[in-house]
Amino acid sequence: xxxxxRPTPDGFHTVTPYLIVEGAEKIISFLEQALGARKHHxxxxxxxxxxxxxxxRIGDSMVMIADACEHAKAMPAMLYLxxxxxxxAYRCAIEAGATSIMEPADQFYGDRTGGVKDVAxxxxxxxxxxxxxxxxxxxxxxxEMFKNQGKAA
Numbered sequence: 001x002x003x004x005x006r007p008t009p010d011g012f013h014t015v016t017p018y019l020i021v022e023g024a025e026k027i028i029s030f031l032e033q034a035l036g037a038r039k040h041h042x043x044x045x046x047x048x049x050x051x052x053x054x055x056x057r058i059g060d061s062m063v064m065i066a067d068a069c070e071h072a073k074a075m076p077a078m079l080y081l082x083x084x085x086x087x088x089a090y091r092c093a094i095e096a097g098a099t100s101i102m103e104p105a106d107q108f109y110g111d112r113t114g115g116v117k118d119v120a121x122x123x124x125x126x127x128x129x130x131x132x133x134x135x136x137x138x139x140x141x142x143x144e145m146f147k148n149q150g151k152a153a
Contacts (some may be wrong), residue, residue, distance in 0.1 A: 011040070011062060017079055018064040020072045021120035024051040027065060030118050031056055033080070033096035035089065037063070059083070076121035082129065089126040090114035098124070108141035109133060 008014060013062030021027050025041075028051075031037035035058050043054035050067035058081065068074035083089040086104045093116040094100060102122060110131040114122050133141065 008012060011057065013061060014060050015136075017066060019077055019122060020066055020068050020074050021075070021122070022068055022074045023120060024065050024067040025125070027118055027120050027122070028054060028056065030096050030098065031058065031063070032047065034093040034098065034124075035059075035083075067122065074120065076123065078107075078123040078125065080125045083126050084128065084137075085127045086112045086128040088116050090116065093118075093124060101125075107131065108145050109138060 004080040007028070019027065019057035028037070028039070028043070028113045030150065032053050032134045039064060040055035040057055044052045046067075046069070050069070052069075053064055056063050056065065063079075082090070090100075090104050098116035098118050100112070101117055102125075104112055106112050110129060110133040111127040112130050113125055113127045115126070117122065
């Protein structure tokens with residue numbers, strides 16, 4: 001008798017993003033170039049050659065991806081990835097074909113953050129944690145930021 005499988009497979013976390021896109025092959029290539037993603041296994045293809053299922057490892061996390069089909073329509077997602085160097089990740093993503101949403105900048109909540117959009121419309125925000133901010137200080141900084149935004153409007 002085979003050993004009982006764990007509820008969460010090795011290498012996975014409780015929550016795993018699953019991207020349904022038009023042009024999964026392009027997005028997989030983008031993720032490999034921009035983020036160093038590696039295929040967990042070769043993609044499973046449908047008879048028409050589109051990708052039915054692929055799993056990629058990015059850092060210590062898995063991302064599943066598939067081409068849209070009748071039962072799973074394409075929809076953009078927003079993902080936040082912690083990376084060692086947000087500026088490098090942002091630049092690599094732009095070089096791999098993404099468009100800029102937000103250039104990297106230090107944020108009040110303690111991360112340096114930048115964002116891009118891939119060709120399927122998914123937003124990828126990169127963060128590098130640069131400061132631990134206490135809850136009271138975080139609240140104070142957020143209030144100040146919103147007050148300053150009101151002045152700029």
